[in-house]
Amino acid sequence: MKYMMLINSAGTGEAQEEACEASFEDWQAFDRAVKDAGIFVTGHSLADLTTATVVRVDAGGRRTITDGPFAETREVLGGYYVIDVPDLDAALDWAGRCPGAAGGGSVVVRPIAEFEG
Amino acid sequence: MTGPHTEHVEAVFREERGRLLAALARRFGDLDLAEEVTSEAIEAALVRWPVDGVPPRPGAWLMTTARRRAVDRLRRDRAYAARLAFLAVEADRAAPPAGAGGDLPDERLQLFFTCAHPALNAEDRGALTLRCLAGLATPEVARAFLVPEATMAKRIVRAKRKIREARIPFRAPGRDELPERLPGVLQVIYSIFTEGYAASAGPDLQRPDLAEEAIRLVRILRRLLPAEREVAGLLALMLLIHARRDARTGPGGELVLLGEQDRGRWDRTMIEEGLRLVPVALGGGPPGPYGVQAAIAALHDEAADVATTDWPQIVALYDLLLALTPSPVVELNRAAAVALRDGPEAGLALLDELAGEPRLRAYAPYPTARADLLQRLGRLPEAAAAYREALGLAGTEPERAHLRRRLAAVDPDAD
Secondary structure: OEEEEEEEEOOOOHHHHHOOOOOHHHHHHHHHHHHHOOOEEEEEEOOOHHHOEEEEEOOOOOEEEEEOOOOOOOOEEEEEEEEEOOOHHHHHHHHHHOHHHOOOOEEEEEEOOOOOO | OOOHHHHHHHHHHHHHHHHHHHHHHHHHOOHHHHHHHHHHHHHHHHHHHHHHOOOOOHHHHHHHHHHHHHHHHHHHOHHHHHHHHHHHHHHHHHOOOOOHHHOOOOOHHHHHHHHOOOOOOHHHHHHHHHHHOOOOOHHHHHHHOOOOHHHHHHHHHHHHHHHHHOOOOOOOOOOOOHHHHHHHHHHHHHHHHHHHHOOOOEOOOOOHHHHHHHHHHHHHHHHHOOOOHHHHHHHHHHHHHHOOHHHHEOOOOOEOOHHHOOHHHOOHHHHHHHHHHHHHHHOOOOOOHHHHHHHHHHHHHHOOOOOOOOHHHHHHHHHHHHHHOOOHHHHHHHHHHHHHHHOHHHHHHHHHHOOOOHHHOOOOHHHHHHHHHHHHOOOHHHHHHHHHHHHOOOOEHHHHHHHHHHHHHHOOOOO
16 A cells, blocks of 8 residues: 655744754665665655745636745645555554654655556 | 343344454455444344354354355455455465354454544544444444434544545554553543543433443453553543442432532442452552542542542642643642642632633633632632633533532522
């Protein structure tokens, strides 16, 4: 069963300043563990939110492009993994080991939808 | 047909239903399928057994019948075809060894942990536990939580869907995970109990059936986890509280507080059982929160009246409980015990320190406790204001009636 782990950082402002950021070594170790366990499907970390751009198409087919979204929400998506593990408990266990789950961040675990036929 | 025979048959099936459901859910990984074929097997037994006689191993008969039905159903369903092949392999590999005397292995522990899984919505966990492990039908579960049947049906569907689609496993945590996961299961059972003991809303103060369901559930859990002291503690706590049920309401259904209860109406047999469990819960290691609460309940149950209750010991136990599970509600209970040990002034000072606690803002027992102490100190206008505040927060009619009587005693002008 495939699960996506959406890794949210504590966002900007006070929360982030107070939070102790995971080190590069922590992330490297986690990444290595995921790959060594043979459960890695895919995963990336995302560039800074200031580089994000939003596209919307309205009912008339007109396309609008805007800068953002900006980090008004408390948490910002910073990266993701897709892992293949037997069940939710296994996925939650990996999420708990992810450096992004600590220091004010969070990891949202979502099953990947499977379509039959 | 009613009578002892029917009741016996129903009791057997109620017990057997949970066990069958647990074994089938684990084997087929699908709670819906497990529920359907469990019901079908029980229906088949009700038709066949009176004619053919009860088979020598009723549990195994039910299990075989249910499993055949499940396999038939899976065969008919093309979408399940591939899964069946997978399951056949899995089932062979994981075939549980038959217990002594051919008894079915008890897999309800796994189901307890699935129903109380932290990934499920908190309010769905109790509903699912009542349905799957206590064997209550959806309308009964709806009544238990005082919600419309349709709402409860939706909640149960939502929870089962999450179990299926997010693949919440049917497994019990290992030794190392147990300390993290067991409190969640105990919390679910305790919240079923407290809803029965002190209904949060509705016409009745107590709903003893629900409290008894919770006691039944924790008894099952105790058999499954005999070495877990907190399970013993929770059973002790519930027995020691439930023993007072008959004295807790007056003839008109009105609330009778601990101090005014006729202690002769307490259930001595239940108290004895609870008292025997307290040392089990507290022995052999650091105490857990349910063990400590059971010890507090035991001191109340052993005392002849309020005056001779061991308040210093109760305050000490509340200190211990606060260290284990700090909460403003525990602070409130501790303050009430301090008032009985050191006098109302001391208790009131502690209560006033809790003013502004968000969790006590809409909690009727807080203004009620303040009102009581203010009344004892002769500060009647303040007591009346606090009773009025509590009246606006109390959930059941017997509680409100009690508060109106107390209010009338401090403010003769109140209507």
